[in-house]
Amino acid sequence: MVSIDDAIIARLKTHGEKFEVLVDPYKARKIKQGEEEEDFLASPFIYTDVGAADKASEDLLQKVFGTDVVEDIAVRIIRKGEVHLTAEQRKEILEEKKKKILTHISRHAVDPKSGLPHPYVRIENAFEKANIHIDLFKSSEKQIDEVIKALRPILPLRFEMRSIAVKIPSEYTGKAYGVFTEFGTLRKEEWGKDGTLYVLIEMPAGMQTEFYDRINALTKGDVEIKIIDKS
Numbered sequence: 681m682v683s684i685d686d687a688i689i690a691r692l693k694t695h696g697e698k699f700e701v702l703v704d705p706y707k708a709r710k711i712k713q714g715e716e717e718e719d720f721l722a723s724p725f726i727y728t729d730v731g732a733a734d735k736a737s738e739d740l741l742q743k744v745f746g747t748d749v750v751e752d753i754a755v756r757i758i759r760k761g762e763v764h765l766t767a768e769q770r771k772e773i774l775e776e777k778k779k780k781i782l783t784h785i786s787r788h789a790v791d792p793k794s795g796l797p798h799p800y801v802r803i804e805n806a807f808e809k810a811n812i813h814i815d816l817f818k819s820s821e822k823q824i825d826e827v828i829k830a831l832r833p834i835l836p837l838r839f840e841m842r843s844i845a846v847k848i849p850s851e852y853t854g855k856a857y858g859v860f861t862e863f864g865t866l867r868k869e870e871w872g873k874d875g876t877l878y879v880l881i882e883m884p885a886g887m888q889t890e891f892y893d894r895i896n897a898l899t900k901g902d903v904e905i906k907i908i909d910k911s
Contacts, residue, residue: 682707687722688769689730690754692761695744699736699761700727701754705769711758712817726753763817773816780820781827782807785837788884789828792838797886806835840885843867846895847904850875855898863891880908 682704690708691700707720726736738748745753765773786800810830815823828837844864848856856877860866864883871877883891888907895903 681719682722684722688764688766690758690761690763692757694760697736697740697744698728699744699753699757700730701725701750701757702727702730703754703758703763705763705765706773708758708763709773709817711755712763713819714759721751721754724750726750726757765816770816774814777814777816777820777823778807781814781824784820784824785828785831785886787886787890789837789839790885792836795885797889798835798837803831803835806831810834838885841882842885842888842907843880843882843909844888844891845904845906845908846877846879846881848877848879848895848899849902850877852899852902853877856895859891859894859898863887863894 684702686704687702688705688708689700690703691698693699702722704720704722707717711717711720726741728734728736741748741753745756747753782800782803786797786803790797807827810833812827812830831837853875860879860881864881864887866879867882868880869877892905895905
């Protein structure tokens with residue numbers, strides 16, 4: 681449970697009344713986006729005025745919300761009302777969303793001319809140049825397409841998948857599996873008599889360079905990699 685000092689106020693005005701709750705700012709954001717969260721209240725009460733510590737009566741809650749269950753009412757207040765974040769909290773959340781969106785693009789898109797991923801810094805510079813604004817209460821996933829559309833006039837982007845064949849010596853196969861599942865989807869695997877593993881893995885083109893670095897580091901360079909297909 682978040683402390684009262686770190687909590688923010690979520691406020692809903694309805695039926696001529698004002699209702700407020702003290703909530704965790706990060707969990708409140710997820711609730712407002714439609715997600716489910718637990719232990720998001722800093723105080724187990726519904727207030728008519730947090731500053732004056734005036735609590736809403738059970739009769740009033742029943743009249744307006746049809747229930748006096750604090751958690752259920754609080755969720756409705758968060759989703760239908762206003763969530764008041766501090767400037768620092770807003771900045772931190774927006775930076776988190778921006779990083780998540782730009783990381784997704786850097787890992788999934790390539791430069792159409794070179795076929796190589798754009799460096800993260802290049803995408804970030806294009807983001808700033810395009811003057812793109814992130815929606816605080818909209819999930820990162822739902823904003824990716826909008827950001828891509830805004831970036832394209834400044835930064836050429838192409839999204840494609842790569843099918844990559846990999847040959848791994850037996851002594852590295854255990855650790856390699858974790859890398860495979862992290863970067864893509866295994867489409868085929870075969871085992872040689874000596875324990876050598878042959879796999880066909882499909883992954884976003886933008887992740888190809890990072891995958892090469894990881895698998896080469898894991899095997900100390902004792903690996904064979906070949907691009908089979910681009911789509």
